[in-house]
Structure formats: C-alpha cells, structure tokens
Amino acid sequence: MKQPIYYLILFCLCSFQFELLGQLxxxxxxxxxxxxxxxNPQKAYLSTSEKFLVGMALIESEQPGNPNAKIIKVIQDSSxxxxxxxxxxxxxxxxxxxxxxSAKVNLLKNPLEKQNTIYKVDANSGLMxxxxxxxxxxxxxxxxPFGLLGSFYDxxxxxxxxxxxxxxxxxxxxxKVCKIDIKTKEITTLIDxxxxxxxxxxxxxxxRILYLSSARTSKLYSLELDDRNNPIGTLxxxxxxxxxxxxxxxxxxxxxxxSDGKMxxxxxxxxxxxxxxxxxxQNQMYFVYNSIKKNWKLSGxx
Amino acid sequence: xxKNIVLLYxxxxxxxxxxxxxxxxxxxDGQSLLDERKREIEAVLKLxxxxxxxxxxxxxxxxxxxxxxxxNSKLDKFFLExxxxxxxxxxxxxxxxxxxxxLPNGSAIMNMENLYRVxxxxxxxxxxxxxxxxxxxxxxxxxxxxxxxQPDIPPHxxxxxxxxxxxxxxxxxxxxxxxxxxxxxxxxxxxxxNRTKCQRSKHLCVAPTFVKxxxxxxxxxxxxxxxxxxxxxxxxxxxxxxxxxxxMQNDKIMSCxxxxxxxxxxxxWTFSYSMSRSDGLVLTNVQYKKKELFRxxxxxxxxxxxxxxxxxxxxxxVGCPEFSTAAVLAVEPPYFEAIVESGDTTGFLLGxxxxxxxxxxxxNYNYHQYFEFYNDGxxxxxxxxxxxxxxxxxxxxxxxxxxxxxxxxxxxxWNKNTWKQWKKEQWTLQTGKTLYQGDHQWLKIENDNxxxxxxxxxxxxxxxxxxxxxxxxxxxxxxxxxxEGETDLPTIGPCCNKDYQQxxxxxxxxxxxxxxxxxxxxxxxxxxxxxxxxxxxxxxxxSVLKNGVYVPVIYPCYSGPMFKPY
Numbered sequence: 001m002k003q004p005i006y007y008l009i010l011f012c013l014c015s016f017q018f019e020l021l022g023q024l025x026x027x028x029x030x031x032x033x034x035x036x037x038x039x040n041p042q043k044a045y046l047s048t049s050e051k052f053l054v055g056m057a058l059i060e061s062e063q064p065g066n067p068n069a070k071i072i073k074v075i076q077d078s079s080x081x082x083x084x085x086x087x088x089x090x091x092x093x094x095x096x097x098x099x100x101x102s103a104k105v106n107l108l109k110n111p112l113e114k115q116n117t118i119y120k121v122d123a124n125s126g127l128m129x130x131x132x133x134x135x136x137x138x139x140x141x142x143x144x145p146f147g148l149l150g151s152f153y154d155x156x157x158x159x160x161x162x163x164x165x166x167x168x169x170x171x172x173x174x175x176k177v178c179k180i181d182i183k184t185k186e187i188t189t190l191i192d193x194x195x196x197x198x199x200x201x202x203x204x205x206x207x208r209i210l211y212l213s214s215a216r217t218s219k220l221y222s223l224e225l226d227d228r229n230n231p232i233g234t235l236x237x238x239x240x241x242x243x244x245x246x247x248x249x250x251x252x253x254x255x256x257x258x259s260d261g262k263m264x265x266x267x268x269x270x271x272x273x274x275x276x277x278x279x280x281x282q283n284q285m286y287f288v289y290n291s292i293k294k295n296w297k298l299s300g301x302x
Numbered sequence: 303x304x305k306n307i308v309l310l311y312x313x314x315x316x317x318x319x320x321x322x323x324x325x326x327x328x329x330x331d332g333q334s335l336l337d338e339r340k341r342e343i344e345a346v347l348k349l350x351x352x353x354x355x356x357x358x359x360x361x362x363x364x365x366x367x368x369x370x371x372x373x374n375s376k377l378d379k380f381f382l383e384x385x386x387x388x389x390x391x392x393x394x395x396x397x398x399x400x401x402x403x404x405l406p407n408g409s410a411i412m413n414m415e416n417l418y419r420v421x422x423x424x425x426x427x428x429x430x431x432x433x434x435x436x437x438x439x440x441x442x443x444x445x446x447x448x449x450x451x452q453p454d455i456p457p458h459x460x461x462x463x464x465x466x467x468x469x470x471x472x473x474x475x476x477x478x479x480x481x482x483x484x485x486x487x488x489x490x491x492x493x494x495x496n497r498t499k500c501q502r503s504k505h506l507c508v509a510p511t512f513v514k515x516x517x518x519x520x521x522x523x524x525x526x527x528x529x530x531x532x533x534x535x536x537x538x539x540x541x542x543x544x545x546x547x548x549x550m551q552n553d554k555i556m557s558c559x560x561x562x563x564x565x566x567x568x569x570x571w572t573f574s575y576s577m578s579r580s581d582g583l584v585l586t587n588v589q590y591k592k593k594e595l596f597r598x599x600x601x602x603x604x605x606x607x608x609x610x611x612x613x614x615x616x617x618x619x620v621g622c623p624e625f626s627t628a629a630v631l632a633v634e635p636p637y638f639e640a641i642v643e644s645g646d647t648t649g650f651l652l653g654x655x656x657x658x659x660x661x662x663x664x665x666n667y668n669y670h671q672y673f674e675f676y677n678d679g680x681x682x683x684x685x686x687x688x689x690x691x692x693x694x695x696x697x698x699x700x701x702x703x704x705x706x707x708x709x710x711x712x713x714x715x716w717n718k719n720t721w722k723q724w725k726k727e728q729w730t731l732q733t734g735k736t737l738y739q740g741d742h743q744w745l746k747i748e749n750d751n752x753x754x755x756x757x758x759x760x761x762x763x764x765x766x767x768x769x770x771x772x773x774x775x776x777x778x779x780x781x782x783x784x785x786e787g788e789t790d791l792p793t794i795g796p797c798c799n800k801d802y803q804q805x806x807x808x809x810x811x812x813x814x815x816x817x818x819x820x821x822x823x824x825x826x827x828x829x830x831x832x833x834x835x836x837x838x839x840x841x842x843x844x845s846v847l848k849n850g851v852y853v854p855v856i857y858p859c860y861s862g863p864m865f866k867p868y
Contacts (some may be wrong), residue, residue: 058410105630106616106791107627142579142580169561170556170624243499246501247501247548248501248544248546249499249501249544249549269659271623272624273623274619274626274629276616276660281660
C-alpha cells in the first residue's frame with residue numbers, strides 16, 4: 001500500500017485554489033528539513049511502504065510516482081523508524097506531516113496501545129514525535145490489532161480528520177471519526193460507532209462533503225459538513241464497490257479526487273487481520289458524478 | 303498419513319457448507335455434461351493450440367474467425383508454458399460483431415463490417431484475451447490481455463454449472479430437497495446463475511442460486527477444477543457483501559471455529575478445540591482414558607529468517623481469517639483423518655491448514671498443523687511448512703506451547719545414562735550429540751505417582767518426511783495468577799534470532815523459577831531449513847501445469863516430538 005506524498009507543485013496554493021480543485025488538502029508545504037537533508041524536493045516524497053524498511057522514509061526518485069523509477073536516495077531519521085510500521089501521511093501548509101501507525105505482518109514493533117497515536121514530523125527539525133492520542137474506549141487486541149486507519153488534512157480549517165477502528169471487534173463496532181485542530185490539538189468526535197477506513201473532504205456542488213468508506217463493507221458514505229467541519233445531517237450511503245474489481249470484496253482504503261473531478265478510490269483487501277509481506281492486492285477505481293441522476297458511476301478500474 | 307513423498311493436490315478444491323456439521327460425502331455420478339466436458343478438455347490439450355472453440359454463436363463465419371484468431375503467433379504464449387513446454391487450457395467464450403466502442407482508444411477508424419470481437423479465457427492464468435479479427439483481410443487487428451479478468455460465461459458453461467450444482471449431494475443435502483432443477487431461481491435475477499469470484503484459487507466460478515422461502519442457497523461452482531467450491535445461504539434481497547469463495551470460507555471458519563469450543567470424544571480421547579486469533583488451532587483439556595494429559599496445546603508463532611540478508615525475515619501468527627492478528631490464515635475448516643500404520647488404524651488426527659493470500663507465489667506462506675491421537679495413548683503435535691516463502695535459504699522456527707496437566711510434575715532430561723531432573727526453568731537444544739534412551743527418549747514429565755509422559759525426540763524417524771527438528775525445548779512454571787501465554791499470545795519473538803531467543807525465554811529470564819513438583823509448560827521450537835534443490839526440496843512449493851491449469855506441488859517439512867505415556 002503505497003503512501004507517498006509528493007512535493008512537486010504543491011507549495012503555496014491559496015484557499016481559492018484548493019476550493020476550486022474541490023479536494024481540500026491541496027496545500028502541502030515544503031518541509032524545510034528536506035533541504036537540510038540534501039534532497040531535491042522536486043523529486044522527493046515521503047513513504048511508509050518501502051520494502052524492507054520499517055517506519056517512514058524520505059525518498060528521492062528519478063521519477064516520483066513511478067514505482068519502477070530509479071531511487072536516488074533514501075533517508076530515514078532514527079525517530080522515523082522507532083515507531084514501528086507506519087501508514088497514512090498528511091502534510092499541512094507549513095510542511096509538518098502527520099503520520100498514522102499501521103500494524104503489518106506482526107505487532108512486534110507496533111504495540112497495541114500505540115495504535116491510536118498520531119505522530120507529527122516537525123517541518124523544521126524533521127523529527128517525528130507523538131502528537132496526539134485519540135482516546136480509546138477499548139484497547140485494540142488480538143480480535144482487532146488496528147486503530148487509526150485514515151487521515152485527511154483540511155487546508156481550509158487547518159484541521160486533521162482521522163478515522164479509527166480501535167477496540168472494534170467482530171460483534172462490536174465502536175470506530176469513530178474525529179477532527180483535530182492542529183493549533184490547539186482539540187479533538188472533536190464527528191461520527192461515533194462506525195468503522196471508517198478512508199476519508200476525504202471535497203467541495204461537491206458547492207457543499208462541503210466528507211466522503212467516508214466503511215472498513216467492514218465495501219460501501220462509500222457521505223456526510224455534509226459546515227465550514228468548521230461540524231456535521232450537517234446524517235451519514236448517507238452513496239454506493240458499494242462489492243463485486244467490482246478482480247477480487248470483488250475490497251474495502252476502500254483511500255479516497256481522493258482527480259483534477260478533472262473524478263473520484264479516485266484506492267481499494268484493498270481488508271478483513272481486520274494482519275497481512276503477509278507480499279500482499280499487495282490493491283486496485284484503483286474511478287467514479288464520475290452524474291449530476292442528472294445524482295449518483296456516482298464507475299468509469300474505470302486499474 | 304503424510305509420508306515422505308511429494309504431495310500433489312489441488313489447492314482449495316475443498317467444499318464448505320455453512321452449517322458447522324462435518325463434511326458430507328459427495329456424489330457426482332449421472333452428470334453427462336460434466337463427463338463430456340472432461341473428455342473435451344483431455345482431447346483439446348493434445349492439440350498444438352489447446353483452445354476449446356465457441357459452441358453457440360450467431361456468427362456464420364465463426365470457424366474461420368476462430369481459426370484466424372488462434373493462428374496468430376501473438377497468442378502462442380497463452381498456449382504453452384515455455385519453461386515446461388506444457389499446455390495451458392484456453393476457451394473461446396464468445397464471438398460478436400465488433401462495435402467502435404470496443405476498440406481501444408487511438409485505434410484507426412476502419413470498416414467495422416467485417417470486424418469481429420473474440421473473447422478467450424485462459425484457465426491457467428485466470429486471464430481474458432480479447433482479440434479483433436478483420437475477416438476481410440484475414441488478420442488479427444488487436445489483442446488485449448486482461449489479467450485476473452473473466453469474460454461473461456457462455457451458455458454451455460451455464461448449463462454445466464447448473465448440472466453440477468443440482469446433482470451435487472452436498473448441495474442437495476444443504477437445500478434439504480431433491481429435484482433442484484425444478485426449484486425457483488433467485489428473485490430479481492434474469493437467470494438462476496449469479497456471478498461470483500473464487501479469489502483465493504483464482505479460478506473461474508459461478509453461483510447457481512436456489513430460493514427456499516425467504517432464503518437463497520448459493521452453490522459456488524468452480525469451472526476450472528470442475529467441482530463445487532462451497533455453498534452458502536443468504537436472505538433473499540440481502541444487499542451485504544458479495545457471496546464469493548473468500549466470504550464463504552471466512553464465514554464458515556469465523557462462525558464455526560473462531561473462539562467457539564468444539565468438544566470431541568473419540569476413541570479413548572476427549573478434548574476441546576477452537577481456532578484462535580493468533581495461536582492457530584488450540585486444544586484444551588486433552589484427556590486419554592479420562593486422565594488429563596494437557597491443559598492447552600497451541601502453535602504460537604512461526605519465525606522465518608533468511609540467511610542471505612542479515613535480519614531479514616518474518617514472524618507470523620496463524621489463526622482466524624478475520625478480526626485477528628494472524629497473517630497466515632485458516633481458510634479451510636479443521637478436519638479429522640485416520641492414522642493408518644502398516645494397514646492398521648492406530649489412531650486419528652485433527653488437522654488444520656493455513657494460507658497467506660497468494661500462496662504458492664513467492665513471499666507467501668502455507669503452514670500445516672495437526673495433532674495425532676494414538677489408540678495406545680501416544681500424542682504428537684505436528685507443525686509443518688509448505689513454503690514457499692521469500693527465498694531458498696530460509697530457516698523456519700515454529701513455536702509450540704504445550705501446557706501439561708497436573709500440579710505436581712517434575713521434568714527430566716536423559717543425560718549420561720540417567721534421567722537428570724531440571725530444578726529450575728531452563729532450555730536445551732537438540733543437536734547431533736544429544737543422547738537418547740531406547741526409542742529416542744529424550745525428556746520426560748513425571749507426576750508424584752511416578753507416572754508421566756516420555757518425550758521422544760524427532761530425529762527424522764517419524765515417517766512424515768521430516769529431517770529432524772534440532773529443537774529448542776524450554777520449560778517454564780505455570781502460575782494461575784499470571785498469564786504467560788495461556789490466552790492468545792501476540793507474536794512473541796522476532797524473525798531472525800539464530801539462538802535460543804525465540805520468545806519463550808522471556809518467561810524464564812532473568813530469574814528462572816523452581817519447577818520441582820509444580821505445574822509446567824513446555825515450549826518446543828523446531829528448526830527446519832528449506833531447500834529448493836531439484837530432488838531434495840524441503841519446506842517448498844511450486845506451481846506446475848496439470849490438465850492445462852496450475853496446481854501446487856508441495857514439499858512439506860514436518861516437525862514435532864512424540865509424547866508417550868508410561
């Protein structure tokens with residue numbers, strides 16, 4: 001599951017620009033530590049899914065975005081490796097990155113009690129340290145080793161929105177979605193008792209819509225938010241990807257929108273268990289919105 | 303019994319019934335379409351172009367179109383595996399007039415009148431090959447390959463799937479009535495056939511579905527292996543997850559075995575078993591002739607290290623396929639089997655297999671665990687690896703935890719012609735210099751009545767193809783006031799320690815406790831080195847073509863000591 005963050009043309013997008021693009025995370029700032037580490041920011045990305053590497057790595061590639069391109073340089077700070085395996089990365093306007101833990105083959109490097117800890121990589125020093133811990137009603141266990149799964153940085157409010165399934169089990173759904181004000185670290189629960197995997201905030205037909213995917217089923221939901229990311233209305237089921245793709249039982253790991261307005265879904269095999277080292281069963285699905293029928297329609301699978 | 307042989311078997315050719323009863327004998331007689339299909343496959347695999355041609359089409363020139371299509375040299379790689387020169391089974395599912403929208407973007411505009419679309423399925427690769435044939439110029443314009451994609455199946459395969467389903471005894475038994483061909487099809491569907499996917503086997507599957515009241519019975523028919531992959535009931539109109547091989551398999555394991563105790567009384571043995579979240583199949587309260595022998599026996603971890611890269615390897619847990627910390631999953635139900643030695647049934651075994659998705663491709667794992675219960679009271683917990691892993695230089699170290707019954711046990715090791723008692727928690731390593739008494743008697747546990755169990759070392763004499771365990775054995779004290787692995791244990795050791803530090807030592811160091819006349823736990827860590835040398839394969843697996851489709855060939859390595867009462 002590749003989680004690269006690219007720093008090519010993302011530096012100074014104003015609020016007008018990201019509202020225009022629709023997806024509200026298009027404001028990633030260049031972290032000053034990139035330059036201090038002697039890496040070409042035009043060809044650099046952060047990754048938490050490099051083979052044989054634990055934690056996060058700063059990669060300089062001849063062609064970022066191409067997994068087969070030659071890797072020029074790999075940099076790992078010791079504070080990036082001692083947190084165990086990591087997952088989703090979000091970066092704010094100043095270049096601070098917010099990184100989630102992610103249990104993979106086993107839990108030796110990922111203690112259960114840290115599964116709801118968000119780590120912050122300081123834009124200046126490049127050091128990674130615990131940022132906030134989302135409260136857990138029940139500690140993850142052998143019945144579900146996961147905690148935080150999805151994250152999205154909203155540039156318009158400077159809020160980080162995350163999903164966690166910590167403590168959920170086969171017969172107990174206690175996941176939640178929270179927003180974190182990155183200035184005050186205040187945590188507010190947006191959705192309770194729902195296991196959500198990926199999420200993305202998008203301006204859709206003039207409304208702020210938070211799209212969310214279920215970690216339990218193959219469904220995609222939406223929730224309208226106000227300009228401070230408070231929910232308006234209730235969770236609405238948009239569609240299911242059940243039966244689609246080579247496996248037909250994928251869950252939606254990540255939701256993003258392309259510049260031409262397509263919804264891009266990164267789908268993966270997920271049943272709340274750990275995975276083998278070679279398991280990269282994932283696909284990308286594209287959906288387009290039919291404004292007449294007011295629904296999303298599949299336009300392609302890669 | 304698993305002899306020292308190369309086992310060839312078809313992966314996932316098992317059936318699943320979603321009640322928790324044991325598997326039923328199936329009968330597949332009286333199926334004319336199935337017999338005919340097998341004959342067709344056998345015949346076509348003798349041809350240079352192993353392609354079953356389309357059976358029904360409205361296109362008049364279909365023979366000519368197919369001939370042009372399969373004669374194209376670009377298709378040769380779908381007919382023959384270059385390394386083995388073995389044939390791959392293909393079938394043309396349909397021929398239709400091509401439409402402009404069928405052509406790939408950027409294709410030159412041409413006369414569509416004589417252009418035909420041919421859809422071929424490759425059973426070995428589970429892939430679709432779409433070709434466009436220009437009949438006027440007798441040439442193939444374009445060929446597109448879609449991996450893990452299956453075209454719509456043709457009518458004769460629909461009929462075949464229906465015949466297989468309605469004649470299958472397990473399907474009939476599950477439905478509870480005969481004459482399934484007269485039963486209503488699933489409401490809201492145009493045919494009685496639903497689409498499904500066999501994700502784990504990567505086979506072509508469809509699901510004839512039969513309605514009974516407000517429920518629908520899905521029979522998943524595997525058209526690659528030509529068998530029934532399983533059946534599952536759903537509520538009519540249900541809009542949950544799609545019914546597929548994986549969801550069906552997972553549902554069965556989760557509902558019937560995960561954390562659910564199954565009590566067995568068989569021969570003179572009594573015990574319970576259940577599937578754990580990370581410790582494999584767990585036996586509890588094992589009794590022989592009403593005498594308690596083991597409180598709990600389970601497979602805690604698999605540590606796999608590779609010698610070419612220092613510190614490279616994986617530490618895996620086995621267990622439930624969902625909501626677990628297992629990476630290598632139980633997808634088939636546990637099974638019972640007779641132990642036959644020299645023609646006599648001498649006991650039975652309870653077995654369980656674990657797969658990572660994608661096995662036997664590289665960096666995927668397959669483990670096998672079974673417990674042998676002999677009529678004379680002997681007991682053997684066996685674990686084996688069936689490869690394939692990430693390299694040919696791997697060392698497998700399974701960690702088995704065996705909690706013995708009894709509060710007043712003493713532990714002994716055969717040493718210098720005498721049984722020497724272990725006073726404190728400690729470990730030992732089986733080496734080439736280890737001495738045994740009699741029939742490989744290495745260790746023993748004895749209660750205050752001077753009765754107990756002798757542990758026979760595995761030096762490769764167990765008749766399972768094993769080459770000896772070179773095992774680490776640890777003994778720790780059991781204390782009801784603390785949990786040292788009685789409940790589900792997360793991975794307790796790293797992949798790549800080459801010494802005694804495999805995890806159990808955590809319960810010994812730094813201050814070993816006295817274990818005299820106490821309740822004890824024995825930890826057993828076998829060490830097996832894999833090998834891919836031709837003729838000497840061990841802990842290894844390969845995929846080979848058989849009857850036009852890939853099947854795994856396995857070279858297991860089994861380990862485990864024998865417990866013998868005295």
